[in-house]
Amino acid sequence: MKTWLRISTLCAVLLIVGCNTANNQQEPEEEVNGEEKQEDSDAKQTSADDDAEQEGKSEGVENNEDFLxxxxxxxxxxxxxxxxxxxxxxxxxxxxxxxxxxxxxxxxxxxxxxxxxxxxxxxxxxxxxxxxxxxxxxxxxxxxxxxxxxxxxxxxxxxxxxxxxxxxxxxxxxxxxxxxxxxxxxxxxxxxxxxxxxxxxxxxxxxxxxxxxxxxxxxxxxxxxxxxxxxxxxxxxxxxxxxxx
CATH class of the missing domain: 2.60.120.1690 (Jelly Rolls)
Incomplete structure (x- = not known):
């Protein structure tokens, strides 16, 4: 299959299923006095919650019925x-x-x-x-x-x-x-x-x-x-x- 087709299809499919895959999560900062900054911990928790939410949405999608x-x-x-x-x-x-x-x-x-x-x-x-x-x-x-x-x-x-x-x-x-x-x-x-x-x-x-x-x-x-x-x-x-x- 030609690469352009896979790319165009992937692009459109991402729009279909509403999967925003932008990698916004930053790497944890270096530890300060043996502890990570609180905002890094919060960021990790937020990311985990988002992933769980996206996973829950994906489980319910069949034949794209949720994205018409x-x-x-x-x-x-x-x-x-x-x-x-x-x-x-x-x-x-x-x-x-x-x-x-x-x-x-x-x-x-x-x-x-x-x-x-x-x-x-x-x-x-x-x-x-x-x-x-x-x-x-x-x-x-x-x-x-x-x-x-x-x-x-x-x-x-x-x-x-x-x-x-x-x-x-x-x-x-x-x-x-x-x-x-x-x-x-x-x-x-x-x-x-x-x-x-x-x-x-x-x-x-x-x-x-x-x-x-x-x-x-x-x-x-x-x-x-x-x-x-x-x-x-x-x-x-x-x-x-x-x-x-």
Whole structure:
């Protein structure tokens, strides 16, 4: 797995579970007359209490139910419908160029969102399944306009970016021409699935790329059904709609 993915996923997961891991605790000062200063002892006690509180919170988190999209201030800015179907919301990009569904525990980090000249937008959101020890990373890159006739060039670059040596499959959905592919692999954390697609509007030069990665959380063993993960990847991709500008 590429390092940037692990870093971006970790960053977003930290936002999801609300774990502030800043190392603020200072080293104890030298003893004065055989005794540590009282404030050091108090600091240790405070730190221990904080750790215990965080541990208690973590024990109650399952499938991220305590940290939902509707409760995250930045993610809420993207939500346009919270009653699409059980477990999913409808989200729209900041440039009003696309919509798609997002799992109810999906979190969009402001650190992983960008727009450029009101013509392009990148949205990355993550969600997890603590019960099965899995993480999910979804990235979409929207273009409001691309030069006509460059579809194949975009597809070739996208294929290389995803280290894909096979051939795209093709389908049409939501007035979009969809070129997609996937592959399974394994890294030091366990198996993972990468599913990706490039979607072009039929009647205008709008496009959006989509990348979905399902992976194990860490070194703990996780249950991995590539068929089920592919179904989720396709559900999210096929929900994408490009909007008139």
């Amino acid at each position: 999209a509707v409760e995250d201030e930045f993610t809420k800015e993207f939500l346009v419908d919270t009653d699409v179907e059980p477990g999913f919301h409808q989200m729209r990009g900041k440039l009003d160029g696309f919509e798609m569904v997002i799992p109810e525990n999906g979190i969009i980090s402001d650190l992983l969102h960008a727009t450029e000249n009101n013509d392009a937008e990148t949205v990355i959101y993550t969600f997890n399944n603590d019960r099965e020890k899995k993480l999910y990373d979804v990235q979409v890159m929207y273009q409001s306009h691309y030069p006509e006739g460059l579809e194949q060039s975009y597809l070739n670059v996208f294929k290389r970016a995803n280290n894909f040596e096979g051939e795209y499959e093709y389908t049409e959905v939501n007035d979009l021409e969809v070129y997609y592919g996937s592959y399974e692999d394994e890294d030091e954390y366990g198996p993972y699935l990468k599913y990706f697609g490039y979607l072009f509007a039929n009647d205008r030069n709008q496009a959006i790329s989509y990348t979905y990665i399902a992976m194990c959380q860490g070194e703990e063993e996780c249950t991995f059904s590539f068929e089920e993960e592919t179904e989720m990847a396709e559900k999210l991709m096929y929900s994408i709609r490009l909007l008139d500008q």
